[in-house]
Amino acid sequence: MMRFALPLALLLAGCAAFQPREPAMPAMDNAECRAEALAAPDVREIGRRANPENPELTARLRQELLDAQWNAYRRCLRARGLPAPGGVERVRTPS
Numbered sequence: 001m002m003r004f005a006l007p008l009a010l011l012l013a014g015c016a017a018f019q020p021r022e023p024a025m026p027a028m029d030n031a032e033c034r035a036e037a038l039a040a041p042d043v044r045e046i047g048r049r050a051n052p053e054n055p056e057l058t059a060r061l062r063q064e065l066l067d068a069q070w071n072a073y074r075r076c077l078r079a080r081g082l083p084a085p086g087g088v089e090r091v092r093t094p095s
Contacts (some may be wrong), residue, residue: 029085030067033076040072 026036037043046065051057074084 018047027085028073030073030077030082033080034081036076037069037073040068043072045067 022025028037046061046068049057050061077084
């Protein structure tokens with residue numbers, strides 16, 4: 001029984017290290033709107049709040065940053081009269 005304890009402990013520790021994968025964001029193909037989205041004021045504000053020493057905050061801010069970038073990109077496309085990629089709203093992770 002003792003020889004199974006270490007492999008079992010390692011297996012459980014390894015399983016705990018995996019995080020669920022987030023759905024992939026559609027590509028931002030328009031270079032002008034991508035640059036505008038990355039430089040948007042709300043995107044920069046989220047970047048200022050980042051604290052790499054707090055992993056829970058980092059994970060939450062990463063999701064907020066992706067949402068803000070995507071929203072700024074879509075605003076830019078709409079302002080130029082271009083169609084937005086994708087057909088439905090992406091699945092949001094529960095907060």
